[in-house]
Amino acid sequence: MKKKNIMNNAIYAQSGGVTAVINASAYGLISELAQLAPRTKIYAAQNGILGLIDEKIYDLSQTKKSLKLLLESPAGMFGSCRFKLPTIDNSDFYENLFKILDKNSIGYFFYNGGNDSADTCLKVSLAAKKLGYDLYAIAIPKTIDNDLAVTDNCPGFGSVAKYVGTSVREAALDLKSMCRSSTNIFVLEVMGRHAGWIAASAELANSEKNKYVHKILLPEVRFNEDKFLTGIELDISKYGFSVIVASEGLRDQDGNFYSESSGKDSFGHKQLGGVAPKLADLISKNLQVKYHWAVSDYLQRSARHLTSETDMEQAIAVGRMAAKFALNGRSGVMPVIRRLSNSPYQWDLGEGDLNDIANKEKTVPDDYIDDSGFGIRLEGREYLLPLIQGECFPRFLNGLPAYEQLDLHLV
Amino acid sequence: MKKKNIMNNAIYAQSGGVTAVINASAYGLISELAQLAPRTKIYAAQNGILGLIDEKIYDLSQTKKSLKLLLESPAGMFGSCRFKLPTIDNSDFYENLFKILDKNSIGYFFYNGGNDSADTCLKVSLAAKKLGYDLYAIAIPKTIDNDLAVTDNCPGFGSVAKYVGTSVREAALDLKSMCRSSTNIFVLEVMGRHAGWIAASAELANSEKNKYVHKILLPEVRFNEDKFLTGIELDISKYGFSVIVASEGLRDQDGNFYSESSGKDSFGHKQLGGVAPKLADLISKNLQVKYHWAVSDYLQRSARHLTSETDMEQAIAVGRMAAKFALNGRSGVMPVIRRLSNSPYQWDLGEGDLNDIANKEKTVPDDYIDDSGFGIRLEGREYLLPLIQGECFPRFLNGLPAYEQLDLHLV
Secondary structure, X not given: OOOOOOOOEEEEEEOOOOOOOHHHHHHHHHHHHHHHOOOOOEEEEOOOHHHHHOOOEEEHHHOOXXXXXXXXXXXXXXXXXXXXXXXXXXXXXXXXXXXXXXXXXXXXXEEEEOHHHHHHHHHHHHHHHHHOOOOEEEEEEOOOOOOOOOOOOOOOHHHHHHHHHHHHHHHHHHHHHHOOOXXXXXXXXXXXXXXXXXXXXXXXXXXXXXXXXXXXXXXXXOOOHHHHHHHHHHHHHHHOOEEEEEEOOOEOOOOOEHHHOOOEEOOOOEOOOOHHHHHHHHHHHHOOOEEEEEEOHHHHHOOHHHOEHHHHHHHHHHHHHHHHHHHOOOOXXXXXXXXXXXXXXXXXXXXXXHHHOOOOOOOOOHHHEOOOOOOEOHHHHHHHHHHHOOEOOOOEEOOEEOOOOOOOOEO | OOOOOOOOEEEEEEOOOOOOOHHHHHHHHHHHHHHHOOOOOEXXXXXXXXXXXXXXXXXXXXXXXXXXXXXXXXXXXXXXXXXOOOOOOOXXXXXXXXHHHHHOOEEEEEEEEOHHHXXXXXXXXXXXXXXXXXXXXXXXXXXXXXXXXXXXXXXXXXXXXXXXXXXXXXXXXXXXXXXXXXXXXXXXXXXXXXXXXHHHHHHHHOOOXXXXXXXXXXXXXXXXXXXXXXXXXXXXXXXXXXXXXXXXXXXXXXXXXXXXXXXXXXXXXXXXXXXHHHHHHHHHHHOOOEEEEEEOHHHHHOOHHHOEHHHHHHXXXXXXXXXXXXXXXXXXXXXXXXXXXXXXXXXXXXXXXXXXXXXXXXXXXXXXXXXXXXXXXXXXXXXXXXHHOOEOOOOEEOOEEOXXXXXXXXX
């Protein structure tokens, strides 16, 4: 494939599950590129890498509304995707991809996502080298799961942690009000299929004076039903109520997903749902108490109304740094957050190699989990606490967050 | 039972499911009593009427922290209960109750709750007359279900409506981002066992430009599975995705709760949970699309972080008015909200007779529901919109709402 002298256009795409602040990374990147390389034309792919493959590309220079709207809207303004790229020996696929990049004079490729997206970005970077195409491919970290390797934490997670901490504190006060003559147990199911960071963040709802969360169920700890039931009975006798926060990825003693380990219903269908109803079932069969359960699902990861200011700042910063990396000729790398101190919280950005990041998973370390397996130690709390600091409420219009969307124009 | 000349102490209690602003009604009442009748001693029963029966009564004059904390904390600061009083011919019960009131020189009784609580307050008022006890018993309206008769709306509801509108708008943006290659359907289950007001409030997430909520499933409309499935297929072809908000109290064609109409599981237990997993099951058996579902449960009714300012103002106002009613010698009544105009929204307070309120239920009227049965008409939207206006965020401390609790001292 021929090289061009001027290949200084850029493309940005969003990938994987979205967050409350992924658009803030887009804003950081775009505004930094506009400042440092004003002649660079910036495109955004519609629905991640799929938009590039399908040649559905937005020309951001055509957008009339202010790009600052990106700071206010959750989820993926340009659309996201779940799509695994073929291995780089699939030359047909990659030659086709680079034809499209070449046609649009794209020399900078930015991919905003988690583990799988780091894999996509790494493949694009390696395929470019293999095919002799001048491309600087930079991954921008984003995942509510907080499970990316190398980086201290992931943009998107802090806001979910704030949402979970707030919601569970509120629900605990509700339960505390009702437990004398009504409900004694509340189960909240949160996301986290392989890593328990989100469930762990429920620990933040506790304070020195008040115990609001009593059991945290992590995928990292095999679930012991008997110990759990004994534990919540003790909670009820001590506090009057028990609040349980469970990762969707909780595993049974054999390492299988707990939510899938039930039998089938009378029609032979696999029983439905979720860890929360499964735990509620366990409780109803063993304890004579009234329970309630909730599943926060998408509500938690798109809750821009409870965004952490720290998370917002970091999301913008990784976007800006990605621009600098690319303009400095880096490829196959990702800006990573480095923690310099817990209190006061200080951080800066470094460079991570995508070979160390793609398809890796960082779970909650053992020394953050207490001996019971149901709680988070002080070390874990100290890690989590800085990430939820500060509020940045969106603009409200007529009683609801405005979340005004950009006008986007396909090339 | 002997009458006393000086019976001017007051007792306040919270009852039934709590809300984000029930404590604001307590604040309105207490501050108004303190101003208008400074020599009145104010008590609060622990856990509703149960605290009175058990003689577990807080003396609020002993509380050292500022009562303004009541404006900031969701749920019931004094504890709530679910307890149905016996009929007033049970003279043992009521004589006992009035002995306790008499012992504490209580002449004013304030009961803050919904339908059942209005029934409690009415019975106390009637029993007092029957037994010749000088008592002014006033109900203070509170219910997220918005189903109280006579009053135009109920304190507590506006904040839930704001929570649901916000959450579903956020989740819809998430779904919109993902629908190209992942999830096409999102189901949110909300509270409302007999009245669909909360589900109806999801309509507020829609705007002139954006359709974010496609199907609203109300208890008032018998659920037609075929029509529903056809409808969401059309949504997906038109918008790429479909967002469904369902009342927990949705009913099947025979009028039974839809969530309970499934079979039993292989162990003979009634299948668990909620409308959302039931709808997800229906979708999975009939459509080839990926879906997600959430159950907001207690998260919705205790979400003080998203309180409507209008709701907050009304919650305080009904508390203040209850004080005035009692001091004016009224009994067996409740302050009710009267709507004077939609736009600009104007309201005042009137007096409702508990005989017209207790055990009654106000459901969503037919003329608010569109012909499909899945949507809310403009009339409904105009009713709902004023109730979510304005924000009053709580104080945040260390990244989370502080929700500092009062120090409370039993007599």
